[in-house]
Amino acid sequence: MTAQIPYDHEVELNSVLERCLAAARETGIPARGELPEDYVGALGHFPVYFPEEIAHAGRLLPVNILGGGNRLEMKHADARMGSFVCSICRSTTELGLNGSLEGLAGFVTHPICDAAKHLAGIWARNLPEQLSQILYLPQNPNTPGAARYIAAEYQRLRAEIERKAGRPIDDEALRASIRIYNRNRRLLRELYAIRRDEPWKVSCTESYLLTRARTRMPCEEHNALLARALDAIRSRKLPAQDKPRVVFVGGFCEQPPLEMLEAIDDACYVVDDDLLVGLRWLTADVPETGDPIWALAESYVERSDASPVQHDEHKTKEGYLMDMIRRSRADGAILTAAKFCEPGLDEQLAWSKHLDGERFPYLVLEFEEKMTSFEQMAMQVETFAESLLFALA
Amino acid sequence: MITAGIDMGSRTVKVVFLEELKVDGAPQLKWGVKGKHIMFPEDLDADQAAEKAFNEALQASGIAREQVRRVVATGAGRKQVKFAHEDVTEVSAGAKGTVFMCPSARTVIDVGAEEGRGIKTDADGKVVDFAGNEKCAAGAGAFAESMSRALQLSLKEFGEASLRSDKTIPMNAQCTVFAESEVVSLIHSSTPKEDIAKAVLDAVASRVTAMARRVGIEGEVALIGGMVHNVGFVQSLKTALGVDNMLLPDMPEYVSALGAALIATEGKA
Numbered sequence: 001m002t003a004q005i006p007y008d009h010e011v012e013l014n015s016v017l018e019r020c021l022a023a024a025r026e027t028g029i030p031a032r033g034e035l036p037e038d039y040v041g042a043l044g045h046f047p048v049y050f051p052e053e054i055a056h057a058g059r060l061l062p063v064n065i066l067g068g069g070n071r072l073e074m075k076h077a078d079a080r081m082g083s084f085v086c087s088i089c090r091s092t093t094e095l096g097l098n099g100s101l102e103g104l105a106g107f108v109t110h111p112i113c114d115a116a117k118h119l120a121g122i123w124a125r126n127l128p129e130q131l132s133q134i135l136y137l138p139q140n141p142n143t144p145g146a147a148r149y150i151a152a153e154y155q156r157l158r159a160e161i162e163r164k165a166g167r168p169i170d171d172e173a174l175r176a177s178i179r180i181y182n183r184n185r186r187l188l189r190e191l192y193a194i195r196r197d198e199p200w201k202v203s204c205t206e207s208y209l210l211t212r213a214r215t216r217m218p219c220e221e222h223n224a225l226l227a228r229a230l231d232a233i234r235s236r237k238l239p240a241q242d243k244p245r246v247v248f249v250g251g252f253c254e255q256p257p258l259e260m261l262e263a264i265d266d267a268c269y270v271v272d273d274d275l276l277v278g279l280r281w282l283t284a285d286v287p288e289t290g291d292p293i294w295a296l297a298e299s300y301v302e303r304s305d306a307s308p309v310q311h312d313e314h315k316t317k318e319g320y321l322m323d324m325i326r327r328s329r330a331d332g333a334i335l336t337a338a339k340f341c342e343p344g345l346d347e348q349l350a351w352s353k354h355l356d357g358e359r360f361p362y363l364v365l366e367f368e369e370k371m372t373s374f375e376q377m378a379m380q381v382e383t384f385a386e387s388l389l390f391a392l393a
Numbered sequence: 394m395i396t397a398g399i400d401m402g403s404r405t406v407k408v409v410f411l412e413e414l415k416v417d418g419a420p421q422l423k424w425g426v427k428g429k430h431i432m433f434p435e436d437l438d439a440d441q442a443a444e445k446a447f448n449e450a451l452q453a454s455g456i457a458r459e460q461v462r463r464v465v466a467t468g469a470g471r472k473q474v475k476f477a478h479e480d481v482t483e484v485s486a487g488a489k490g491t492v493f494m495c496p497s498a499r500t501v502i503d504v505g506a507e508e509g510r511g512i513k514t515d516a517d518g519k520v521v522d523f524a525g526n527e528k529c530a531a532g533a534g535a536f537a538e539s540m541s542r543a544l545q546l547s548l549k550e551f552g553e554a555s556l557r558s559d560k561t562i563p564m565n566a567q568c569t570v571f572a573e574s575e576v577v578s579l580i581h582s583s584t585p586k587e588d589i590a591k592a593v594l595d596a597v598a599s600r601v602t603a604m605a606r607r608v609g610i611e612g613e614v615a616l617i618g619g620m621v622h623n624v625g626f627v628q629s630l631k632t633a634l635g636v637d638n639m640l641l642p643d644m645p646e647y648v649s650a651l652g653a654a655l656i657a658t659e660g661k662a
Contacts, residue, residue, distance in 0.1 A: 375469075376525065379482050379483075379484070379525075380523075380525070382482045383482040383484040383485055383520060383523060386481055386482060386485040386520070387485065387519060387520040387521070390485070390519045390520075391519060
């Protein structure tokens with residue numbers, strides 16, 4: 001007879017988070033042998049949003065390429081790109097050129113900005129064996145034909161993936177993938193609900209790592225991981241601390257260093273954010289019956305989040321930030337942008353002006369992948385938190 | 394009741410004790426400085442330096458340790474002060490201390506050894522906005538200090554020399570290392586020391602002014618931090634800001650420690 005080991009939620013959560021941290025530090029792609037049996041390869045995609053269900057149904061693991069972080073040595077990309085290009089585009093190029101992404105079936109990018117759009121050209125010239133595609137999602141989804149247009153783009157992508165994977169993607173497989181991703185979306189919404197309601201139970205860094213893990217593993221596996229983590233988080237008995245509630249925006253494409261998120265966690269409760277918003281882009285379940293491509297396209301228009309790379313008149317720059325603030329009952333906002341990120345810096349200016357008018361406290365920060373010193377930033381965040389606490393006292 | 398603020402700066406440790414003043418009929422509690430102390434630590438770990446400075450300060454002020462009800466630490470090494478009840482950043486402490494010393498101040502410029510910053514504050518000494526030098530000491534006192542060494546002048550002589558110059562020599566480098574190269578070039582071209590001193594202090598003032606403009610200059614401007622003692626810098630800063638008057642608190646290097654002690658009286662840190 002074996003003794004039963006009592007369930008320890010902290011041990012359980014730590015084991016999940018360690019796995020997520022390892023996945024976040026991984027810049028290469030899973031080796032063929034590491035993929036589940038029925039997968040035929042991996043398909044890279046650039047932020048912000050990518051309809052992963054299509055790749056998943058074609059048994060290609062969707063791998064979100066999020067740059068190289070602060071440990072990557074730049075040897076090739078600097079010779080091909082100007083120093084004024086953002087870190088994520090430069091380090092993604094480096095990963096492509098240094099062989100880290102060898103074995104990808106393809107790489108799909110989006111016209112979210114000039115630099116990201118032209119990554120596809122760099123890919124096609126330097127990695128001709130890989131499928132290189134630009135997925136043209138509409139910057140303005142308000143026109144009557146937007147959903148039809150997106151559906152046509154998704155069909156085009158589906159055909160390209162079918163050719164590359166060497167197998168058809170039928171509607172039933174797509175609907176099955178949608179079901180799996182709907183479960184993932186529900187779990188992520190639960191995670192963010194805990195962040196809003198009991199932020200002391202899970203930090204922004206932990207939540208970020210849990211979300212990011214999906215970029216390196218099959219969605220089914222991520223669902224199981226998230227379910228384990230959510231059970232453990234709910235069981236946590238941590239006391240609420242005297243920290244202000246803030247929202248964090250500016251992490252929609254290039255990812256801030258983990259140390260930056262940790263510095264913010266030390267001083268504030270981040271009750272909502274736009275980190276990896278592309279993985280949480282669809283805000284409600286996608287219909288699981290009917291034409292699956294139409295269901296995905298229509299969801300993009302009707303049930304989606306907002307980011308600086310989209311110009312949707314129903315989601316104004318100021319409007320979606322204020323909605324996030326109201327929804328999460330935040331006391332302040334941390335407005336960040338990646339260095340040289342044109343859409344991000346443009347939005348930061350609009351947000352700052354609006355919050356000035358609203359007399360709502362905010363802090364502006366800038367980040368880049370290669371940041372190594374966080375002392376000054378930590379001091380800024382701490383001062384901001386103190387000013388919020390003094391104002392609330 | 395006595396509270397203490399301890400400012401663990403990058404070069405010095407400053408301690409200020411505040412004592413509650415009994416004023417009959419006063420609408421609220423008043424506080425006065427009971428004692429202050431500065432220590433220049435050598436070969437000491439930050440936590441040891443804090444302990445030593447605090448004990449020296451107690452002794453110098455004739456206060457028993459148990460009389461101090463609450464200690465709040467600030468400054469770059471604030472987390473190392475193990476005996477502090479709480480810690481606050483030097484920005485919050487600087488604003489609080491400045492408004493206590495100069496109630497009309499709404500813009501605070503703090504230039505210490507390694508950091509320079511502009512702070513916008515309200516009437517209660519709460520931070521409204523702030524900006525600081527992020528990576529380089531070119532907007533701070535250490536830069537002026539190293540340039541004074543290059544010119545073989547004491548810091549006092551360096552500041553006074555700059556006042557004798559009416560030249561404006563631009564220094565374009567945004568980094569201490571490159572700026573030093575510019576100074577060496579000026580020395581080699583036989584530029585008078587007072588002109589070089591003014592060029593250096595103008596450059597520091599220009600960077601600090603840029604930070605202050607980022608937060609918006611409102612109301613009266615107060616300067617705190619060790620650079621207040623540099624008369625040449627004060628003049629350069631006035632010129633850069635375009636102001637005739639600048640509030641200069643009596644004990645500029647202690648203002649952040651004072652602010653921390655004030656926050657200790659509120660017990661909100």
